[in-house]
Amino acid sequence: MARPTIADIASRAGVSKGAVSFALNGRPGVSDATRERILKIAEQMSWRPHSAARALGASRVDSVGMVIARPARTLGVEPFFAHLLSGVQSGLSAESISLQLLIVEDTAAEIEVYRRWASEHRVDGVILVDLTVKDPRIDELKALELPAVVIGGRGGKGALASVWADDRDAMLAIVEYLAALGHRRIAHVAGTPNFQHTQRRIKAVRDAAPRLGLLDAPSLTTDFSDAEGAAITRKLLSQPDRPTAIVYDSDVMAVAGLGVAMEMGVAVPAELSIVAFDDSTLTQLMHPALTALSRDTFDFGRQAAEVLLDTIADPTQVINRRTPDPVLTVRESTAPPS
Amino acid sequence: MARPTIADIASRAGVSKGAVSFALNGRPGVSDATRERILKIAEQMSWRPHSAARALGASRVDSVGMVIARPARTLGVEPFFAHLLSGVQSGLSAESISLQLLIVEDTAAEIEVYRRWASEHRVDGVILVDLTVKDPRIDELKALELPAVVIGGRGGKGALASVWADDRDAMLAIVEYLAALGHRRIAHVAGTPNFQHTQRRIKAVRDAAPRLGLLDAPSLTTDFSDAEGAAITRKLLSQPDRPTAIVYDSDVMAVAGLGVAMEMGVAVPAELSIVAFDDSTLTQLMHPALTALSRDTFDFGRQAAEVLLDTIADPTQVINRRTPDPVLTVRESTAPPS
DNA sequence: TGGGTTTGATAAACCGGTATAGCTCCTGCA
DNA sequence: TGCAGGAGCTATACCGGTTTATCAAACCCA
Numbered sequence: 001m002a003r004p005t006i007a008d009i010a011s012r013a014g015v016s017k018g019a020v021s022f023a024l025n026g027r028p029g030v031s032d033a034t035r036e037r038i039l040k041i042a043e044q045m046s047w048r049p050h051s052a053a054r055a056l057g058a059s060r061v062d063s064v065g066m067v068i069a070r071p072a073r074t075l076g077v078e079p080f081f082a083h084l085l086s087g088v089q090s091g092l093s094a095e096s097i098s099l100q101l102l103i104v105e106d107t108a109a110e111i112e113v114y115r116r117w118a119s120e121h122r123v124d125g126v127i128l129v130d131l132t133v134k135d136p137r138i139d140e141l142k143a144l145e146l147p148a149v150v151i152g153g154r155g156g157k158g159a160l161a162s163v164w165a166d167d168r169d170a171m172l173a174i175v176e177y178l179a180a181l182g183h184r185r186i187a188h189v190a191g192t193p194n195f196q197h198t199q200r201r202i203k204a205v206r207d208a209a210p211r212l213g214l215l216d217a218p219s220l221t222t223d224f225s226d227a228e229g230a231a232i233t234r235k236l237l238s239q240p241d242r243p244t245a246i247v248y249d250s251d252v253m254a255v256a257g258l259g260v261a262m263e264m265g266v267a268v269p270a271e272l273s274i275v276a277f278d279d280s281t282l283t284q285l286m287h288p289a290l291t292a293l294s295r296d297t298f299d300f301g302r303q304a305a306e307v308l309l310d311t312i313a314d315p316t317q318v319i320n321r322r323t324p325d326p327v328l329t330v331r332e333s334t335a336p337p338s
Numbered sequence: 339m340a341r342p343t344i345a346d347i348a349s350r351a352g353v354s355k356g357a358v359s360f361a362l363n364g365r366p367g368v369s370d371a372t373r374e375r376i377l378k379i380a381e382q383m384s385w386r387p388h389s390a391a392r393a394l395g396a397s398r399v400d401s402v403g404m405v406i407a408r409p410a411r412t413l414g415v416e417p418f419f420a421h422l423l424s425g426v427q428s429g430l431s432a433e434s435i436s437l438q439l440l441i442v443e444d445t446a447a448e449i450e451v452y453r454r455w456a457s458e459h460r461v462d463g464v465i466l467v468d469l470t471v472k473d474p475r476i477d478e479l480k481a482l483e484l485p486a487v488v489i490g491g492r493g494g495k496g497a498l499a500s501v502w503a504d505d506r507d508a509m510l511a512i513v514e515y516l517a518a519l520g521h522r523r524i525a526h527v528a529g530t531p532n533f534q535h536t537q538r539r540i541k542a543v544r545d546a547a548p549r550l551g552l553l554d555a556p557s558l559t560t561d562f563s564d565a566e567g568a569a570i571t572r573k574l575l576s577q578p579d580r581p582t583a584i585v586y587d588s589d590v591m592a593v594a595g596l597g598v599a600m601e602m603g604v605a606v607p608a609e610l611s612i613v614a615f616d617d618s619t620l621t622q623l624m625h626p627a628l629t630a631l632s633r634d635t636f637d638f639g640r641q642a643a644e645v646l647l648d649t650i651a652d653p654t655q656v657i658n659r660r661t662p663d664p665v666l667t668v669r670e671s672t673a674p675p676s
Numbered sequence: 677t678g679g680g681t682t683t684g685a686t687a688a689a690c691c692g693g694t695a696t697a698g699c700t701c702c703t704g705c706a
Numbered sequence: 707t708g709c710a711g712g713a714g715c716t717a718t719a720c721c722g723g724t725t726t727a728t729c730a731a732a733c734c735c736a
Binding site for chain 3: 003005006007017018021025049050052053054055056057
Binding site: 343344345355356358359360363387388390391392393394395 | 721722723724725726
């Protein structure tokens, strides 16, 4: 037989389709003996639910979606997403829920995808990344009534569920460490200005500067690409009063920055300390290896999946789960200024 | 109205469900006038097909799958997959087919996924990567009758459809270039030995060695990780007759190798030339920037998607599409030996 | 003018599950 | 003895599409 259906099981067990459905889904309505017998037959016939049929009757498709709106070019080198993805999947696989992944060019396209997914009933919920200030996706998702969880952005005013880490404290830890080493000219090469976490990090630097007696602590925004990271670094290092330490918002930009320092003959860490706000194999591959902020990205993803499933199960509750604070892993790229 | 169904459209247009279905799918059975009218109403009501319902009736789910069986750790830094993925999606989006992505630990798990997908009718076909010698997945997929396309591995004996580039010629081009520069001791840091493309590259090196008068041309296999790439490099450079050029099977390993050279005080390219068999932002970020083999990975993915859709449409044909040969992009990491 | 074919449409079955109303026993208790 | 109530199960409607059998009207040509 090609594909056994519950009707096949039913006739073989001499019961009705309904009874089989009850038995297979562990709900009351059949005796333990019958249930046992049905399960055994289903097992023997190696029955598996037909996802579409199930999705049609009940209204869940056992599938969640995630859209990443960044040009593939920027995305490629970022180990962040690969880890996040694995984590999300590990969180979903427990419930054998599948993940739809889509990489699109911009937020408009992303919203279009949500609309399509919602109208075609393709996903039960979505995971949002790269939250921006006044993010248009939030209202859209609420309008679509699509359960969602935001990664890395405190939900705020009871909006959407979220999983987040404290960017502010993390950035403070970095700046305080550099200040303690004796640095007074610290630059911050930030990411896209409209990302919420970029804003939070910039604010953290600005707030800490006077307290730590920093002479200068500019935050310069970029598009997260290695090219802009390099360009900004070149500019910074060409100034007469150049910074003695630079904090980069991503590992890729930090690596690009290190390259520029080498190219310009600026010794790291003797003349310039470098810190990456994201750890990965990349930072460890470099020479010198980069001091970086380590987060458990995999676990981050896993928790996002959990929260999303809870949200789907009960859309009325809004979970805001805080994850452990990231820690600074000190390697060879930081030292007291000469 | 929450979600218009074709029944809603039918009643509004004063026709039957069947007529609406015919009209919406562009099949004969309705007059042009009626079709026009129905389409307009569907548009007005912003109707979208319910994917599950469609999947239940017809037997396609408009979704294809791709499983990557590598530990997330190795995967992270590889820009290769991100580009491939974007390409695949761009190929699919034209037909608005969605992609299910799964990252698993090993091939056993991968096969398990295929079984589940097949039995639950979750995908119409799959894309295979990292083909190994005597790959167990091929027989499995044929048994499951799941349409599939293999990326980067000539299908061979009429097995599965494939999209591939000529690894052999590419490797020959690299080795010939190095030999022309004057190198006689060339080492090859290869990937996992059971991958088909690894085998082909190793064989290419071995075949070319005598012809080019190479004194030594060992191929050393690794697990593709930066750690093993570094370890092997350390070993190679510690030999009395150390190689004057090393070819790495991936950009990540090449970067790791460059790091080891720096660590050991071996000047690149003066004392050691380095070539990566895969180009990416990574190789360009380095100092010196790495000479690398550039492939249009995005296009590779796009073509794979196309071939898969063709295979799904007509499973009897077996397409083996060859993609343009990769070209060597020479940067700063190669020079004549001193 | 009449029989056969084509065109445009309908009604109903169907896909494989889930949900629910209802039926038949059996048990317990007054 | 009678009846309420629950356990265990069946029959059936339903989800939203696709597909097929059927049919009436129009059309064609000898």
